[in-house]
Structure formats: structure tokens, C-alpha cells
Amino acid sequence: MADPWAEIAQTHTVHQESHDFVEKLNAMGAKRMADLTPDGAKKQFEELALKLSGEIEFDGEVLEVNIPSPNSSEGIPATVYKPSSRPETPAIFLYFHGGALIFFSRRSHETCLKTIARDSGAIVVSVEYRLLGEEVDPIAPFDDVVQAAKWLLENKEAVGGRPKSKVGVGGDSSGGQLAICVTNDVPGIDFQVLVYPNCDLSYEHASIQEFTNAPCLGEKDIEWACKYSLDLIPGCITDPRTNSMARTNTEQSPPALVLLAEIDPIRDCGMAYAEKLRAAGVSVRIIVIEGVPHIFFTFPGVFKSKCEEAYGHVVQFIKEYQ
Secondary structure (H helix, E strand, O other), rough: OOOOOOHHHHHOOOOOHHHHHHHHHHHOOOHHHHHHHHHHHHHHHHHHHHHOOOOOOOOOEEEEEEEEEEEEEEEEEEEEEEOOOOOOOOOOEEEEEEOOOOOOHHHHHHHHHHHHHHOOOEEEEOOOOOOOOOOOOOOOOHHHHHHHHHHHHHHHHHHOOOOOOOOOEEEOOOHHHHHHHHHHHHHOOOOOEEEEEOOOOOOOOOOHOOOOOOOOOHHHHHHHHHHHHHOOOOOOOOOOOOOHHHHOOOHHHOOOEEEEEEOOOHHHHHHHHHHHHHHHHOOOEEEEEEEEEEOHHHHOOOOOOHHHHHHHHHHHHHHHOO
């Protein structure tokens, strides 16, 4: 079988864990996102996450809460990770998983978030926002995360925080897009962590062309994701809730850690948004994790050293708010 990294390896050093990851995907018979139905993507990526994310021992409490919402009588489910190592006034980190607004879940990101909670001492709240489907309003994920953030700011003690606890938001890929939506709509957020955020819907940056055929995420996969999610939202390009680069109030944004994957077609989209924040006077820290593709952050069971590196930056950043 031809090396799927051969083209990229001519210009970039591909980390061994990236090779290992694609080999495991092939061994499991995984298909590219562009070759799946939305339901097929939900099933496949959840199974991959549960098998390849690994596990850690977590010293602390894990709680299930339902955040009140006008859009659902059952509320918005969330998992709260309260590490025993938390300080007296811990930071609270509200996290939104990635998955093109179509797949992944709280379970898929459990190991990732337990690790960040354990090592930072922060309380992590992982939100199960509504995924897009046939009967779901395409703006539903954005409504849910805004509602979750507003509730958390008013109910810090309900998840184990203190009145003076700092509150940050974060997410990977479409989760980063949702986190930016929160900073646009909800005042009072103290920090943000954006992991290869999907934040420029023009998709006109050089990295899109550079990694058109990249394993894990390529141009056809991006087109698939847009077809089943963002293309369903009227005016998504000009709406600052959905397209971060359409924002006009970036000077109100909290300090940001922008963590990018080097071998990622939307890498330059994240870089462009980081520069937009800087131009508005926002404190921004940009980290590029070398040799890895989009999606690596979700799979610490395979990307052991690279996730340790990436999580280390997140942990250090969060600790600055405790």
C-alpha cells in the first residue's frame, strides 16, 4: 500500500505517531469522512475515539449535570471533572468537543479532558451540545454553548467553583468555532483555548491547498463537513456567530491560546484569526505542534508524546488563571 504521507513528507517531517495513527485507521477499516453519511460518521468516529483515545486514572469527582435551557425541557447535558488537586479557587474550563458539528461527544474527549483537569487543577465542564441532524435546527449547537456559558457564569458553585473562579472556554476544530461564538456573545469570559479552530469559512488560505490530500482531513472532507453543517445555515459566512472572521468586536475577546497542528489544511485559518485578535490588542499565544494532522488532540492513546506536548501548553495557560 502506498504511503499516504509520501507527498507531505517531501516538505514536512511527519511524526511517527502520525504514521502510526493512519496505520491503525487502515487496520480498523476506517473510511474518510468524505466517504461516509452523517450517521456513518457519528458511528465510526465515536468507535475510533473509544478505541484509540486511551484511558487514565482520574483522582477526583466526575459529575453529570443538566444545564437549564429554553430549547429543551431536559436541559443541556454536561460532564464535570473536579480534580482532587484543584486549588481553593479553581479555574473553570468550559469545553466543546469537535467533530464538524456532526459527530464526536463528551465520551470521545473524556481522556483528553481528564488529563487537562488532573494536570491543571481546573474544573473542566464538557458540554453535550446538540449535534446537527435531520431534525435539528442548524444554529442549535451555537445556541446551546452560549446558554451553557451564561449559566456557568452565574452558577460557578454548582460545579465546584467559587464566586471568584475564572471561567474560560475552549474547544477543538468546530468546538473551537463554538468557543469563539461564546466569546462573541457572552461577556465575562476570562480566557479561551482554541485548538485548530474552524474559524475562517472562506477556506482560502495557503494551507488548504498545501494539504489538499492530507490523511485525516483534506479538502474533500472539508467540503463534506460544510455540506452537512455550515451550508445549512443561512448567511453563515457573514454571521459572526458562525464565521469568526466576520467578527467586528474582537477587542472584547479574552486572552487566547491558539494551538494548531502543523499538517492541517485549516492551520492557516486559525493563524489568521489569531492575528485578527492580536491586531485588536488581545493577548494571544500561538503554538504549532509539529508533524501532526488535524484531529490528533482527541487521540492521546496514539499521539502519546504529541498530546502530552499539546496538553502541557493548555495546562500551563489555564494555571495562569488560578
